[in-house]
Amino acid sequence: xxxGIFAGLLLATVSAATALAQGAPIKLADxxxxxxxxxxxxxxxxxxxxxxxxxxxxxxxxxxRKLEVTHADSQSxxxxxxAQVQKALDNEPYxxxxxxxxxxxxxxxxLAAEAGxxxxxxxxxxxxxxxxxxxLFRTSFGQQSSMPKVAKYINDELKAKxxxxxxxxxxxxxxxxxxxxxxxAKYNIKVAADLSTExxxxxxxxxxxxxxxxxxxxxxxxLNEEESARILKELKRQAVAVPLVGETTLVGQxxxxxxxxxxxxxxxxxxxxxxxxxxxxxxxREKFVKKYNYxxxxxxxxxxxxxxxxxxTTEKMGKVDxxxxxDTLHGLTIKAASEPGILMDVTFDEKxxxxxxxxxxxxxxxxxVVKQVLPKLN
Amino acid sequence: xxxxGKYWRIALGVAVIAALIIVPMNFNxxxxxxxxxxxxxxxxxxxxxxxxxYAGQVSLAxxxxxxxxxxxxxxxxxxxxxxxxxLGVAIVLCFAIGWILGYPALxxxxxxxxxxxxxxxxxxxxxxxxxDWLTKGIYGISNIPRPNVLGFATNRPLPFYYxxxxxxxxxxxxxxxxxxxxxxxxxxxxxxxxxxxxxLGIDTRRYTLMAFAIGSALGGVAGTLxxxxxxxxxxxxxxxxxxxxxxxxxxxxxxxxxxxxxxxAMIAVLLPEWLRFTQGYYLMLYAVAVMLLLIYSPTGIxxxxxxxxxxxxxxxxxxxxxxxxSRLETAP
Numbered sequence: 001x002x003x004g005i006f007a008g009l010l011l012a013t014v015s016a017a018t019a020l021a022q023g024a025p026i027k028l029a030d031x032x033x034x035x036x037x038x039x040x041x042x043x044x045x046x047x048x049x050x051x052x053x054x055x056x057x058x059x060x061x062x063x064x065r066k067l068e069v070t071h072a073d074s075q076s077x078x079x080x081x082x083a084q085v086q087k088a089l090d091n092e093p094y095x096x097x098x099x100x101x102x103x104x105x106x107x108x109x110x111l112a113a114e115a116g117x118x119x120x121x122x123x124x125x126x127x128x129x130x131x132x133x134x135x136l137f138r139t140s141f142g143q144q145s146s147m148p149k150v151a152k153y154i155n156d157e158l159k160a161k162x163x164x165x166x167x168x169x170x171x172x173x174x175x176x177x178x179x180x181x182x183x184x185a186k187y188n189i190k191v192a193a194d195l196s197t198e199x200x201x202x203x204x205x206x207x208x209x210x211x212x213x214x215x216x217x218x219x220x221x222x223l224n225e226e227e228s229a230r231i232l233k234e235l236k237r238q239a240v241a242v243p244l245v246g247e248t249t250l251v252g253q254x255x256x257x258x259x260x261x262x263x264x265x266x267x268x269x270x271x272x273x274x275x276x277x278x279x280x281x282x283x284x285r286e287k288f289v290k291k292y293n294y295x296x297x298x299x300x301x302x303x304x305x306x307x308x309x310x311x312x313t314t315e316k317m318g319k320v321d322x323x324x325x326x327d328t329l330h331g332l333t334i335k336a337a338s339e340p341g342i343l344m345d346v347t348f349d350e351k352x353x354x355x356x357x358x359x360x361x362x363x364x365x366x367x368x369v370v371k372q373v374l375p376k377l378n
Numbered sequence: 379x380x381x382x383g384k385y386w387r388i389a390l391g392v393a394v395i396a397a398l399i400i401v402p403m404n405f406n407x408x409x410x411x412x413x414x415x416x417x418x419x420x421x422x423x424x425x426x427x428x429x430x431x432y433a434g435q436v437s438l439a440x441x442x443x444x445x446x447x448x449x450x451x452x453x454x455x456x457x458x459x460x461x462x463x464x465l466g467v468a469i470v471l472c473f474a475i476g477w478i479l480g481y482p483a484l485x486x487x488x489x490x491x492x493x494x495x496x497x498x499x500x501x502x503x504x505x506x507x508x509x510d511w512l513t514k515g516i517y518g519i520s521n522i523p524r525p526n527v528l529g530f531a532t533n534r535p536l537p538f539y540y541x542x543x544x545x546x547x548x549x550x551x552x553x554x555x556x557x558x559x560x561x562x563x564x565x566x567x568x569x570x571x572x573x574x575x576x577x578l579g580i581d582t583r584r585y586t587l588m589a590f591a592i593g594s595a596l597g598g599v600a601g602t603l604x605x606x607x608x609x610x611x612x613x614x615x616x617x618x619x620x621x622x623x624x625x626x627x628x629x630x631x632x633x634x635x636x637x638x639x640x641x642x643a644m645i646a647v648l649l650p651e652w653l654r655f656t657q658g659y660y661l662m663l664y665a666v667a668v669m670l671l672l673i674y675s676p677t678g679i680x681x682x683x684x685x686x687x688x689x690x691x692x693x694x695x696x697x698x699x700x701x702x703x704s705r706l707e708t709a710p
Contacts, residue, residue, distance in 0.1 A: 071657070079415070086407045086411050087406075089407075107520070171517060174517070
């Protein structure tokens with residue numbers, strides 16, 4: 001048995017040495033919320049990554065080298081995330097992937113920057129890319145780019161003068177609420193009710209009656225999918241007729257499935273969703289469902305895109321160079337025509353923020369209908 | 379205890395301390411971070427061990443006190459104050475709050491007390507999260523500086539580990555003295571038989587509050603180290619699960635044993651890391667291991683050792699008795 005292990009090790013060493021000659025695997029490290037409060041986020045992200053890597057390796061890898069990823073669980077705890085990122089960086093990965101929680105990104109991004117390793121993460125809090133970190137990249141719109149679009153829509157199209165905001169009290173919900181409140185102030189839109197709710201909250205009767213009492217011109221709802229469905233049902237039950245606007249989550253397919261009729265009429269801005277009316281996204285969704293047997297949320301897409309960002313950037317450089325990676329990705333435009341895995345044309349700016357097409361959709365008879373396509377800015 | 383046994387114990391202690399100082403010198407940053415975390419959690423668990431293990435008061439609020447200490451350190455050091463000042467504030471604050479939290483312990487015991495402290499734990503979490511003006515709410519406080527100790531910067535992982543280890547050393551010495559002092563004996567009397575303790579003239583009321591206050595203050599000390607360790611804090615790590623974790627550390631290590639928290643924290647911090655090679659199963663295996671341990675020895679790891687030593691002593695004593703008896707019988 002032991003000699004077998006030794007032989008195996010020897011074989012592994014020899015094959016690793018030969019592999020190095022013709023291109024050893026490119027090592028990526030992922031640290032994500034695989035357990036704890038963010039388990040849905042982290043596991044979607046992880047599955048997206050695995051799917052993309054499987055696809056790329058099946059087609060011969062990147063510049064002839066296979067991709068290899070290690071996944072580490074942050075337990076949704078910033079302290080643990082820091083330990084795991086430290087461990088990942090000690091092994092000198094090509095690129096660091098994750099985490100998804102903004103707090104965990106904040107605690108780990110200085111470490112990656114110090115090591116000179118590019119970090120492609122899932123956090124959406126506005127401030128993450130404002131600190132001048134040259135190694136940090138988003139995979140989705142930050143709230144500072146999505147919320148202004150929602151506020152503009154509420155002002156220009158709905159002509160609302162007062163709005164109720166319902167948000168989930170975690171870094172995702174609070175971040176969105178803070179950004180959109182500022183935007184509303186710019187348009188002189190009054191916040192008639194500012195309702196904080198808990199993640200996993202089951203009963204929204206009290207919140208909805210507060211909305212009703214405030215009688216706003218529109219309600220902005222920024223909750224996770226399950227909670228979005230619950231509040232939509234309660235709004236219908238209490239016959240609140242104001243226009244309901246959200247961002248990504250409110251008009252997701254899962255919400256429509258859970259809320260049924262109650263979802264009709266809900267509208268929202270959607271940056272990245274598996275429901276996007278884009279053929280490549282639909283194809284992605286099918287592949288994902290086939291492999292994992294469930295419909296991914298936008299975190300699945302983010303993980304998938306992160307890997308194709310690695311691929312496109314590396315191919316642009318023409319070599320595997322961890323030091324030049326961040327420089328190359330800054331200002332890079334990746335076109336879906338030449339790299340289908342990126343799904344939609346995308347540009348990364350100097351801060352690591354993302355520029356991509358967005359959609360304004362409305363739920364009509366249980367289906368997402370695109371009302372307006374918001375083009376890329378440049 | 380024979381003289382030889384005593385020397386052995388001292389030699390073992392010196393060897394362990396030397397190993398804790400020398401071995402990590404060539405650890406990578408990850409290893410040092412985990413070991414620092416172990417030192418910090420040990421301090422918090424020692425506090426709880428005093429409250430629970432020695433004085434017998436169940437507390438589910440230790441995580442909240444770690445949080446109070448961490449926020450004190452984070453808020454003050456990001457404003458440019460030295461960590462030692464924050465440490466003082468944290469100790470005083472946690473001591474005072476711990477003292478107040480001790481009052482319910484005068485009226486309720488066991489799981490009722492656990493519920494009272496659980497409520498406090500939730501309350502502390504809500505304050506950390508909702509009082510934006512002070513704690514920056516759910517966004518947390520970032521860029522927490524690491525301190526300069528006696529002119530040495532502890533920014534690098536190794537010096538910071540020594541800082542944590544040194545703090546653990548100081549806390550251990552204080553604790554060692556405390557439980558051997560009349561106070562420590564009063565705490566044990568409180569746990570074993572409060573009525574008898576009272577009739578012996580021990581002011582059980584004061585000692586109950588004291589056990590809570592000192593235990594909580596140690597939670598605060600751990601918190602002031604936790605903040606510069608992670609250099610970023612938000613409310614989430616200080617929710618109920620940390621209190622439960624600390625409770626588990628005390629019980630798994632051996633509640634009421636001086637070295638219990640050291641071993642308990644080792645299990646809670648290091649075991650999941652060692653099990654990580656099993657990927658998605660590591661938390662499950664960890665849970666199973668802890669359950670098996672507690673089925674095998676409800677008194678924790680040190681309980682096993684204690685049982686073994688007692689057994690050996692009993693055997694030795696019975697052997698002596700047997701010899702003495704046979705001598706008596708054969709005597710003319």
